[in-house]
Amino acid sequence: MYLSFMEAAILEAKKSLKLGEVPVGAVVVKDGTIIGRGFNKKETLNDPTAHAEIIAIKEACKSTNNWRLDNCSIYVTMEPCPMCAGAIAEAKIKKVYIGAISDKSGAAGTVIDVLNNSQLGNKTEVYFGIREEDCKNLIKDFFKKLR
Numbered sequence: 529m530y531l532s533f534m535e536a537a538i539l540e541a542k543k544s545l546k547l548g549e550v551p552v553g554a555v556v557v558k559d560g561t562i563i564g565r566g567f568n569k570k571e572t573l574n575d576p577t578a579h580a581e582i583i584a585i586k587e588a589c590k591s592t593n594n595w596r597l598d599n600c601s602i603y604v605t606m607e608p609c610p611m612c613a614g615a616i617a618e619a620k621i622k623k624v625y626i627g628a629i630s631d632k633s634g635a636a637g638t639v640i641d642v643l644n645n646s647q648l649g650n651k652t653e654v655y656f657g658i659r660e661e662d663c664k665n666l667i668k669d670f671f672k673k674l675r
Contacts, residue, residue: 555584627663
């Protein structure tokens with residue numbers, strides 16, 4: 529089942545690709561249903577917070593009418609940055625499924641670990657490598673075309 533949710537996140541990432549944005553997508557899932565979707569819109573909106581995860585979390589909060597998403601999971605094509613990992617932790621999301629790692633700004637354990645940091649009081653289940661090659665190739669191909 530988690531593969532189909534990552535597929536939905538990949539489809540979101542492809543939307544940002546069409547806008548010339550770094551292709552990252554995210555979906556928030558509750559009880560087997562997607563309740564929030566997002567893709568990068570930083571350039572489009574001129575907003576440094578318009579990351580896929582933030583947009584998906586906001587939509588999920590709106591759909592549940594609650595900022596606590598403690599019975600939810602998030603699927604994201606690339607490892608969250610510190611801002612997004614912080615938002616995931618603040619929303620109390622319990623499970624994070626990640627496609628590709630980010631060796632530049634990954635905050636789920638690659639560069640730093642915001643999601644499982646005892647000093648911050650965060651304990652989140654994190655799963656890496658879901659559709660990893662597909663997620664990596666989206667990013668790789670995007671940056672190859674820029675050069």
